[in-house]
Amino acid sequence: MNNSMNSVQDRYTMNDGRTVPCVGFGTWKTPDGDETYASVMKAFEVGYRYVDTASYYGNEASVGKAVRNCGIPREELFVATKLYTEEPSEQTFVSEIMGSMERLALDYVDLLLIHWPYSQRLHPKDWKELNALEWQVMERMVEKGLVKSIGVSNFSPKYLEALLESAKILPVVNQIEHHPGIAQPETVTWCQEHHIVVQGWSPLGSGQVLADPVLGEIAAKYGKSPAQICLRWAVQKGALPLPKGITEEQLAENMQIFDFAITEEDMCAIAQFPPIGFSGMYIGKFM
Numbered sequence: 490m491n492n493s494m495n496s497v498q499d500r501y502t503m504n505d506g507r508t509v510p511c512v513g514f515g516t517w518k519t520p521d522g523d524e525t526y527a528s529v530m531k532a533f534e535v536g537y538r539y540v541d542t543a544s545y546y547g548n549e550a551s552v553g554k555a556v557r558n559c560g561i562p563r564e565e566l567f568v569a570t571k572l573y574t575e576e577p578s579e580q581t582f583v584s585e586i587m588g589s590m591e592r593l594a595l596d597y598v599d600l601l602l603i604h605w606p607y608s609q610r611l612h613p614k615d616w617k618e619l620n621a622l623e624w625q626v627m628e629r630m631v632e633k634g635l636v637k638s639i640g641v642s643n644f645s646p647k648y649l650e651a652l653l654e655s656a657k658i659l660p661v662v663n664q665i666e667h668h669p670g671i672a673q674p675e676t677v678t679w680c681q682e683h684h685i686v687v688q689g690w691s692p693l694g695s696g697q698v699l700a701d702p703v704l705g706e707i708a709a710k711y712g713k714s715p716a717q718i719c720l721r722w723a724v725q726k727g728a729l730p731l732p733k734g735i736t737e738e739q740l741a742e743n744m745q746i747f748d749f750a751i752t753e754e755d756m757c758a759i760a761q762f763p764p765i766g767f768s769g770m771y772i773g774k775f776m
């Protein structure tokens with residue numbers, strides 16, 4: 490995995506030959522309507538080309554509107570959404586995807602992800618079959634041209650290995666929680682060995698990591714902010730962070746991560762931060 494990126498518009502090549510910008514813009518918890526529309530427009534204006542949404546976020550309509558109105562050629566943008574339903578069946582998978590396409594009102598999406606695997610804990614009898622069925626429906630969307638690439642989110646190696654037993658298309662990305670305090674090294678290594686791009690959700694630990702005093706000391710040493718250290722750390726690990734921000738200052742700050750490098754010693758110190766975040770809770774409860 491190469492990490493010689495110089496701007497948020499530089500791209501990783503995925504295992505299906507398509508490319509993806511090395512930093513994306515997140516929209517979780519940004520309400521549909523003016524707030525999402527304005528933040529995505531601002532993100533595109535300052536230079537982001539990748540926007541991450543999900544049916545679960547309830548803001549696909551505003552994301553799609555910003556993509557249509559921003560004036561940037563569609564092929565320069567990268568739009569990702571995620572499929573999630575608590576009523577898994579072939580029919581609901583299809584109707585959920587068509588619902589996303591209608592709300593986004595775009596001819597195609599660049600990336601569709603399984604938002605969460607159906608877990609062994611919650612679906613002990615048929616978790617493998619449900620994930621396989623969801624994947625088959627997504628593979629058909631690629632054949633139809635509605636979706637360019639498909640991937641997964643929150644899959645540990647166990648779930649990836651089960652999916653690969655029947656998948657015709659290899660997932661191009663795995664979007665996992667990844668930030669100082671939650672690095673998920675086993676999943677990252679598994680994905681990188683299988684040429685699956687690791688995307689980091691909550692790369693700033695939803696803001697919770699930023700007040701850490703050690704992170705503050707490291708940031709001061711480089712003349713950077715704690716947020717920039719988190720994002721640079723992710724990119725140096727070969728991951729693709731998806732920071733969220735609302736203000737223009739934050740958006741611009743979060744892009745200024747290509748003019749310095751974190752030393753190996755500081756990379757290790759950051760990797761050893763105590764756990765903070767969601768994955769432990771989700772994995773313990775659902776997986």
Ligand SMILES: NC(=O)c1ccc[n+]([C@@H]2O[C@H](COP(=O)([O-])OP(=O)(O)OC[C@H]3O[C@@H](n4cnc5c(N)ncnc54)[C@H](OP(=O)(O)O)[C@@H]3O)[C@@H](O)[C@H]2O)c1
Nearest residue numbers: 515516517690691692693694695696716732733734735739
């Ligand atoms: N696949 C999944 O299951 C999954 C789960 C969670 C998230 N995600 C994706 O990952 C994206 C990012 O995760 P996230 O939304 O949890 O948060 P995040 O990017 O880790 O952190 C966002 C928080 O940090 C603040 N912030 C942003 N830039 C800052 C800066 N330069 N200085 C100080 N504070 C800053 C923001 O403040 P403001 O509130 O003022 O903007 C916000 O409170 C999501 O939007 C979503 O697209 C995916």
